[in-house]
Amino acid sequence: RKEVEQDPGPFNVPEGATVAFNCTYSNSASQSFFWYRQDCRKEPKLLMSVYSSGNEDGRFTAQLNRASQYISLLIRDSKLSDSATYLCVVNSPRTGGFKTIFGAGTRLFVKA
Amino acid sequence: NAGVTQTPKFQVLKTGQSMTLQCAQDMNHEYMSWYRQDPGMGLRLIHYSVGAGITDQGEVPNGYNVSRSTTEDFPLRLLSAAPSQTSVYFCASSKYFPGTGNIYEQYFGPGTRLTVT
Numbered sequence: 486r487k488e489v490e491q492d493p494g495p496f497n498v499p500e501g502a503t504v505a506f507n508c509t510y511s512n513s514a515s516q517s518f519f520w521y522r523q524d525c526r527k528e529p530k531l532l533m534s535v536y537s538s539g540n541e542d543g544r545f546t547a548q549l550n551r552a553s554q555y556i557s558l559l560i561r562d563s564k565l566s567d568s569a570t571y572l573c574v575v576n577s578p579r580t581g582g583f584k585t586i587f588g589a590g591t592r593l594f595v596k597a
Numbered sequence: 598n599a600g601v602t603q604t605p606k607f608q609v610l611k612t613g614q615s616m617t618l619q620c621a622q623d624m625n626h627e628y629m630s631w632y633r634q635d636p637g638m639g640l641r642l643i644h645y646s647v648g649a650g651i652t653d654q655g656e657v658p659n660g661y662n663v664s665r666s667t668t669e670d671f672p673l674r675l676l677s678a679a680p681s682q683t684s685v686y687f688c689a690s691s692k693y694f695p696g697t698g699n700i701y702e703q704y705f706g707p708g709t710r711l712t713v714t
Contacts (some may be wrong), residue, residue, distance in 0.1 A: 489639075491692035493637070516699065517699065517701065519702070520699075527708075528687055528706060528707050528708055529640070529687070529703075529705050530705070531702045531703070534701070534702070550672070572639070572640075576699055576700070581698060582647075582699065583696020583697070583698050583700065583702065584642070584697045584699070585630075585642065585703070587632075587639040587640040587641075588639055589638055589639035590639060594665055
């Protein structure tokens, strides 16, 4: 089983739709969680951190469910510009520190 | 503030050739890392560093060397290129918290697209 797993998609949604992605992680001791966005042939960029209490940034909401070991990203009122790949990132403890593990990403296409 | 810069943007090598991918950051970040990204596999950590003079292996270190002589620079050397090293390489930097060994937001360079024939 991969340490961080995402549905690769693609998710094809119309403008204005609400779409949600989940990401599961295997290490119950994982401590910090992030969503990154990656546009085609570009570098990943941080979209938002995921806090235990959940957090919202405009149309984006991130949630953490420690009991079931997954994080989620909800996008409301999708825009054409939201089309991208969304990467789930988990920091898990290892000897001497932490290791950062990237999911393979979920592709989103928003169409007019 | 240039952030994280990488050179070259594109490179074609023949099998057996060696080369160095350059990475520099101007944010005074202690933590720097190299990833490779292949279709369907996500980013995989090659090597990382938590400060000048300190480097360690990541998930896929074989065939690559790194050094960190300054806070700003973290070059990646391919010793003898192989077709399996065809990939997109990203360098990233982050603040580092030595008390916990944790990092938070990573800032990525624009990537180097490498093809080995």
